[in-house]
Amino acid sequence: IGWTAVEFWAMATVANVASSRYGFDAFHGWLVLVAGLCTLFAIGGPVAVVRRWLERFGIQVLVVATAAITFRLLAVGDVASLWVAPGTGGLPFWLAVDLVVVMPVSWLPLVADYTRFARRDARGFAGVFGGSFVGTAWFYALGALLVLAAGARTDLVGIGTAVIAVAGGPIVLAALLVGETDNAFANLYSSVVSTQNLAPRVPQRRLTLALGVLAALLAAVTAGQVAGAVSSASAEETSSSRAKRSVANASCA
Numbered sequence: 001i002g003w004t005a006v007e008f009w010a011m012a013t014v015a016n017v018a019s020s021r022y023g024f025d026a027f028h029g030w031l032v033l034v035a036g037l038c039t040l041f042a043i044g045g046p047v048a049v050v051r052r053w054l055e056r057f058g059i060q061v062l063v064v065a066t067a068a069i070t071f072r073l074l075a076v077g078d079v080a081s082l083w084v085a086p087g088t089g090g091l092p093f094w095l096a097v098d099l100v101v102v103m104p105v106s107w108l109p110l111v112a113d114y115t116r117f118a119r120r121d122a123r124g125f126a127g128v129f130g131g132s133f134v135g136t137a138w139f140y141a142l143g144a145l146l147v148l149a150a151g152a153r154t155d156l157v158g159i160g161t162a163v164i165a166v167a168g169g170p171i172v173l174a175a176l177l178v179g180e181t182d183n184a185f186a187n188l189y190s191s192v193v194s195t196q197n198l199a200p201r202v203p204q205r206r207l208t209l210a211l212g213v214l215a216a217l218l219a220a221v222t223a224g225q226v227a228g229a230v231s232s233a234s235a236e237e238t239s240s241s242r243a244k245r246s247v248a249n250a251s252c253a
Helices: 002-020 027-044 046-076 079-084 093-115 121-148 156-167 169-179 181-198 204-252
Strands: none
Touching (some): 002 027, 002 181, 027 046, 027 204, 046 181, 093 121, 093 181
């Protein structure tokens, strides 16, 4: 449920960054929208989501939007220079490996919740392995390009802002709402399945609705804490800059 809240917060944050460019600043409105949509998906179940959403147009929209962002980055960035540029040594090698591995591994416990609907084991395995490999490699490379070629900050807002600058707000919103809803849905649905192992008599739809609301509330709390941390960091940075200027002025005097 914690990952569901993080997904809700991330989706609402990036959507709000995109819409703010057009004068619409409403984080909590986006939060209600994405939480409601993902909760409806979880109520429908994985079979309905895959057949009615992903297979019909969800995957196509995501691939087209991601390809547009990738080609745009390759066009504006000097990839050849980046490829031969030496490392800065800012991150130990094995810590970098750990960061790369931890995200795909975190999804492994959820796989069985969905592959149980596969008609053939071999096709289920091939789909999970191929989809995970291509998606992980593509999006990790895309994230590296955003930071190295587009100068994005390595935080959620920084990445979202860079994507919006490169590809435009509408493309980002399309990719976000299509590409991330299935992730949040998967987290929420697996939370429901795990909870039902402890409380099998609770109706699945009621449990899904309750956990969806809980995740949305946690996302709202997370947003408040992040905003407070950012404000505190900005205040400290401002104070530090003022102190440095004061010292410099005193030295000149």
